[in-house]
Amino acid sequence: MDDGSPGVGREPQGVGAATFDALLSVAIGRRGLSLRELQQRLEEQGFHIGTSTLSMWRTGARGPERESSIEAIRELEQILQVERGHLTDALASPRRVGPDRHRPFATVFELPPSDFTAEPTPELFERSGAVRVFVDQDSRIRRTVNRTLWQGRRDGARDAVIFYGSIFPDVAPPQVRGTLGCDLVDVSIDPELELLRATLRLHAPLRQGELVLTERESLRPTEMIPEYAITTVAPRRQAEIIVHIAFDPSHPPRRCWALVEAEGRSRTYSLVPRASSVMHAEFDFGPGMITIQWEW
Structure with a gap:
């Protein structure tokens, strides 16, 4: 302070x-x-x-x-x-803003069009991101932390629509909140699509081209069912995307792999756990998806 x-x-x-x-x-x-x-x-x-x-x-x-x-x-x-x-x-002149190559979340995830997944014209761009996922000994995802570097597409840029998956009808939804530079507001859930939607709102608006780092957290309920994969969606090309999975040290997985899907093609990589965790990174990536899978 x-x-x-x-x-x-x-x-x-x-x-x-x-x-x-x-x-x-x-x-x-x-x-x-x-x-x-x-x-x-x-x-x-x-x-x-x-x-x-x-x-x-x-x-x-x-x-x-x-x-x-x-x-x-x-x-x-x-x-x-x-x-x-x-x-x-x-005083620095505004940073250059690249062309809009954004693809809506529903398009990347191949979901049917709906009011719930409809997105306004983006005013913030993800330039890079990192996701940390914490998995307990029963293969339940207990917590995720997303760090994102955003760039303002226009002066006054402040909001971005985000989605969380794996929202199950008989299980309480996760608690989501901003932990650095942002708040999560207007949270809503679609049980049929098994999605949670929220607006990420920066603490202060950006100028065109200005950058800011945010962090958000999702806390899953204790009664969450076991899961064996998590997918990160990149709606536009980003400089880098890092996905890190931390497993309970007492129960590491037997095998892990990454499935990368972009431009109509897919690639699979075997991941070797180190210190009870695995990581995969993609550079100059998107639009596309990265799915980390594991088995015991």
């Missing part, structure tokens, strides 16, 4: 080090102002920017939005007594 105290100002070293956050950190350190003092000075000039936002700007956790924050950055230049343009010229 940032306490609002001044950071130590250090000159950026090396080629390409003069990033906005590095220049801001140096300027703050030289002036000896705390983030609270900066926030108050900005407030006096009509700029409502919190200390947490200033902290993210200083550390590089997030940059200012050029359209809405450029005047505030110019005011910061005056407060910090640096030349005009010293900070504003270092």
Whole structure:
């Protein structure tokens, strides 16, 4: 947690080090102002920017939005007594957004069209992802953790539709929640399709091309029936997708394999358990599916 105290100002070293956050950190350190003092000075000039936002700007956790924050950055230049343009010229231009090659979840999973699986035009793109799955000694999937790197397709991008499978009629649905950078809202279930649908909502909207990392978790009920496979769906091409399965150390599987399906073709890989877990990674992959299967 940032306490609002001044950071130590250090000159950026090396080629390409003069990033906005590095220049801001140096300027703050030289002036000896705390983030609270900066926030108050900005407030006096009509700029409502919190200390947490200033902290993210200083550390590089997030940059200012050029359209809405450029005047505030110019005011910061005056407060910090640096030349005009010293900070504003270092603001990064928006990242390039690639073409929309998204395929709806229902299409990739070969499900019939329905209102439940209908998706709006995506405003967030998955650029890469990792899934961790925890399987107990009775072959029940108890927990999944999804980490995803998202990119905004337009300014103000904030929502993405996600799905969870293996929702059985006689078993309580999993508890799903965001654990990093997002919340899961508008959760609903279709018993016939055995699917759970939710909207992943970022804690803050993105600019076009901006990136953010999120994490979400699914906790399965204790009465969950045994399963022997889990499928990860990639609705669009991603730089990498990693699937990691962690088994109960007291009961590792006898055999594991990965089935990869994309572009009308399939490939199978044998997976060797290491330390009671297996992993498979695909690079420059999607749209498609990765299914990890195991037997005892």
